[in-house]
Amino acid sequence: MELLVLSKKDLEKVLTMRDTIDAVQEAFKGLALGEVEMPMPYIIDVRKHNGVWGVKSALINNLDVVGVKLSSGYFENPMKYNLPSITGVVVLADAKLGIPLAVMDALTITAYRTGAIAGVAARFLARKDSEVAAIFGAGVQGRTQLLALSEVLKLNEVRVYDVIPEASTRYAEEMSKKLGIEVRAVKSVEEALKKVDVVSTATPSKTPYIKAEWIPAGTHITTVGSDHKGKQELDSQIYYKAKVVVDKKEVALEKDYLKPELIYAELGEIIAGMKAGRVSTDEITIMDSSGLGIQDVAAALVAYRLAKEKNLGTWIEFA
Ligand SMILES: NC(=O)c1ccc[n+]([C@@H]2O[C@H](COP(=O)([O-])OP(=O)(O)OC[C@H]3O[C@@H](n4cnc5c(N)ncnc54)[C@H](O)[C@@H]3O)[C@@H](O)[C@H]2O)c1
Known part of the structure; x- marks a missing residue:
């Protein structure tokens, strides 16, 4: 079984804000219409190092995809260590076959899907x-x-x-x-x-x-x-x-x-x-x-599809 690995550089080449906004908008509609399952996010507070880890996940039934994001929030990182505040991984999987499809950088997925919420909200509220x-x-x-x-x-x-x-x-x-x-x-x-x-x-x-x-x-x-x-x-x-x-x-x-x-x-x-x-x-x-997890899964699916289309990323022999 093969798995597609998408790095920050790969994601920056494939993801577009327009595609992400449209996908996130559809995912929110699905949430309202009951087509989505989404457990509550799980936060692990790392008080000792003034950071948090969060686990966000969702199943988007009409797209047959499930995904989980494990990402951090260490907001002193840029000043103290010249590291990003947020890092992590997203795992995207096929909900029909029950197999993982891709692993990708959570920083870029988070940035795009969080931007997308401003785009969707502006369409309906600005x-x-x-x-x-x-x-x-x-x-x-x-x-x-x-x-x-x-x-x-x-x-x-x-x-x-x-x-x-x-x-x-x-x-x-x-x-x-x-x-x-x-x-x-x-x-x-x-x-x-x-x-x-x-x-x-x-x-x-x-x-x-x-x-x-x-x-x-x-x-x-x-x-x-x-x-x-x-x-x-x-x-x-x-x-x-x-x-x-x-x-x-x-x-x-x-x-x-x-x-x-x-x-x-x-x-x-x-x-x-x-x-x-x-x-x-x-x-x-x-x-x-x-x-929300639906934003991560929607954006990850956009990235996975576009990366396959453009032949980007690294396939690894997985299982
Ligand atoms: N809602 C979401 O889905 C979502 C997703 C990702 C990140 N976040 C949150 O967004 C925030 C920013 O994340 P980021 O990745 O851009 O972090 P970042 O470290 O890249 O940027 C944060 C910026 O805010 C500035 N800042 C801090 N306090 C400020 C204040 N009082 N007034 C003005 N500027 C201030 C910092 O100097 C820094 O430049 C965090 O709270 C993060 O947890 C939310």
Whole structure:
């Protein structure tokens, strides 16, 4: 039996944000329609080293694939060891035959599938005329957040804010070249939010740094940084003013700042037409993402199919 191994370099050659957004959107629709099975994510807290390992998994019945991701979150790594904050592996398997298909780098899959949530959410929750974006956190996720937003919106101005000013400057240079849009490093959170249309927050902050009074009416915000208990990026008051959409209620409700009565819908319910998305130009909408196994499996399947088509990756004799 053979297994396809896809490295970070392979994935960067095959994955496109457009394909990932479409696949993630379908997976969320499947979740709402009951075509998906997804156990609760499992977190192993490595307090001794200020890190976490997470296990996320899903079965997508209509695609006959199952997958598991084991990935880490060690956010001091870039500064201390020049290593990424997130690493790990995704295993993709055939649900019909019960055999593994591929093993791949989890950093790239995570970055693309997490970017994709901003793209899908913007399709249903942002104003169609959104032109100005603000990105918080100039790291790995901050980059794919912008890639995805620029796939689905016609952006003409982007502000980026990071607690490390050099990180914002590097991001601004790299992303403006890559996307051909003006990307500006800004010095304060408030400055980034002036007359903004769409926001993505992608920091591991444990203290909210975005105040309710700084958010203009009509803004859409996707938060990916506060992905589990203990992290929070938006001031709690914002959740009381906004239409709050989550990826999966049971997962989202593990966070202290969310309460059942604050949650309007799961993203899949909006995609499947069971609930309305944005209904007015002045409502504030929030997509609060925790990150689900279905996103990993959907993105891994896109990568596997494209890699086979393009003859990329390394096949190993496995069993
Ligand atoms: N929701 C999801 O599905 C999902 C998926 C992957 C990662 N995440 C989360 O996203 C966050 C970022 O992950 P990453 O891989 O981009 O990490 P990263 O280390 O590559 O980047 C994080 C950036 O945020 C900056 N930062 C930290 N605190 C800040 C603050 N208060 N204000 C502004 N900038 C700040 C850091 O300087 C760094 O540049 C983490 O919390 C991670 O757990 C969520």
